[in-house]
Amino acid sequence: GESVGLHLPTLSVQEGDNSIINCAYSNSASDYFIWYKQESGKGPQFIIDIRSNMDKRQGQRVTVLLNKTVKHLSLQIAATQPGDSAVYFCAENGETSGSRLTFGEGTQLTVNP
């Protein structure tokens, strides 16, 4: 079936480095993508989203890249800080998913001081 998944379940980086979290999706009809951050003991929080008519979108210290050719999504975090340690989820809502978001498996990002 259609799915959204992540290449790596865990990612460990040094404070100050840049982080890249990847996501592969299989629904070629997906037209909206969103990244969430979930800190321990809390609910997911919106980070950034992107529509399929774009290939890049920037926020504060975060950039989302979308490659529709290979159905790949990535989240780049610049100058990673300890507060960035969390589980990161990508989600998509393609036409065949209907009115719902399909979440990926999540990547645990650990930032080492």
Added chain:
Amino acid sequence: DTAVSQTPKYLVTQMGNDKSIKCEQNLGHDTMYWYKQDSKKFLKIMFSYNNKELIINETVPNRFSPKSPDKAHLNLHINSLELGDSAVYFCASSWGLQSTGELFFGEGSRLTVL
């Protein structure tokens, strides 16, 4: 000031019991959801209500019954709890359907069935 609040935050109960989780949002959103997050952090939608009408009902046992008394509240009642129901349940809300908008999640309710 909490946008989406759910209670209780923790719930420990015996198999076979019936329990409820409540959710309220003060954002004025018209759509609310229940998600289940398993031990591997996988998030899966269970139900969605738009203006008190059920619009998404995933393949969930009928022991789970959502109720939306008004568009600001969505409660989840679970009958005859089973071990496999242990998970974190998240309530969320959004403007309209979630196809193009941000979901606002609550802090989660951790259910442990013994």
